Amino acid sequence: MNPQAQYVLSGLRPTGRIHLGNYFGAIRNWVRLQDQYRSYCFIADWHALTSDYADPSNIRKATFDAVADLLAAGIDPEKATVFIQSEIKEHAELHLLLSMTTPLPWLERVPTFKDQQQQLQDKDLNTYGFLGYPLLQTADIIIYRANFVPVGEDQASHLELSREIVRRFNNFYGPVFPEPQPLFTETPKVPGLDGRKMSKSYGNTIGLTASADEIRALVMTMFTDPNRIRRKDPGNPDICNLFQFHKLMSPPETVTRVDHECRTAQIGCVDDKKLLAEIMIEQLRPIRERRERYDREPSYVWDVLREGNRKARERAGETLAMVRQAMKIDYPEFR
Numbered sequence: 001m002n003p004q005a006q007y008v009l010s011g012l013r014p015t016g017r018i019h020l021g022n023y024f025g026a027i028r029n030w031v032r033l034q035d036q037y038r039s040y041c042f043i044a045d046w047h048a049l050t051s052d053y054a055d056p057s058n059i060r061k062a063t064f065d066a067v068a069d070l071l072a073a074g075i076d077p078e079k080a081t082v083f084i085q086s087e088i089k090e091h092a093e094l095h096l097l098l099s100m101t102t103p104l105p106w107l108e109r110v111p112t113f114k115d116q117q118q119q120l121q122d123k124d125l126n127t128y129g130f131l132g133y134p135l136l137q138t139a140d141i142i143i144y145r146a147n148f149v150p151v152g153e154d155q156a157s158h159l160e161l162s163r164e165i166v167r168r169f170n171n172f173y174g175p176v177f178p179e180p181q182p183l184f185t186e187t188p189k190v191p192g193l194d195g196r197k198m199s200k201s202y203g204n205t206i207g208l209t210a211s212a213d214e215i216r217a218l219v220m221t222m223f224t225d226p227n228r229i230r231r232k233d234p235g236n237p238d239i240c241n242l243f244q245f246h247k248l249m250s251p252p253e254t255v256t257r258v259d260h261e262c263r264t265a266q267i268g269c270v271d272d273k274k275l276l277a278e279i280m281i282e283q284l285r286p287i288r289e290r291r292e293r294y295d296r297e298p299s300y301v302w303d304v305l306r307e308g309n310r311k312a313r314e315r316a317g318e319t320l321a322m323v324r325q326a327m328k329i330d331y332p333e334f335r
Ligand code: TRP
Pocket: 009, 010, 011, 012, 013, 044, 047, 136, 137, 138, 140, 141, 149, 155
């Protein structure tokens, strides 16, 4: 790693097992980034509480699962610092300090604030914590003085807010923080089993570490070209979900062959599903096997986190010392 390397921070809210949409949409890219940047990767368990405060019973397991899946996917603790947000108390102190300078309307106008309140009607999200979601996220980022954050479309407005908060801070107190830049990478659109975007809330996902039998069963339920009704009808791969997955996972010669044989009705959708399922099983095998190891030996995962937490705390502590000094809330007498 180049000693001048810049810092990248990637965060994930613990919502359970990682699925292929998360993997191809984000995680695979994080795995690449760990070779180019000083990479920090964490699970935002406090963020889970902003919406699930009434029933936090799943958060601990979802956090473990997310970390184990990240490691299985190729996040390498030798390269990336992997940690849990709530173990780095400095995030909370920085969040508090930033709350002093953040105008309320900046938070109220973040599009996800109103959107999520609308969409999750069964939860009361008119809380202080939920309003502060993007501010806590800002603290997560800038406490590592991160230069880059890989973001999807949905998070772009949060990062814009983070940049405004940084500018305001640096204006008042001096240049402590770099402005974090979004790292947009071209991410393929990953359809779910039903053709809508793959998402846990639609129940249309395939787990990154699904078993061979699960993969076979799930692929069988996938929607294909809706106009191909009979076996002898020629198909159109351009509007078939299966084909999207071939493009993501199959060797190029297979993609070409399937494209041809579907258009000429040489293979049917069921044949193609069987083929795709076997390819998927093979492609995901190393990931699945690593994950099985972590389930047999969860202490490995906790050990990785213990070390990651330690390293994260070190960097966060340095930043916070700078912040306290800049904000004149600093008592060297006690150190
Ligand atoms: N909001 C992100 C999500 O929904 C999780 C997150 C929290 C995050 N803090 C972050 C992402 C900081 C990047 C940087 O997944």
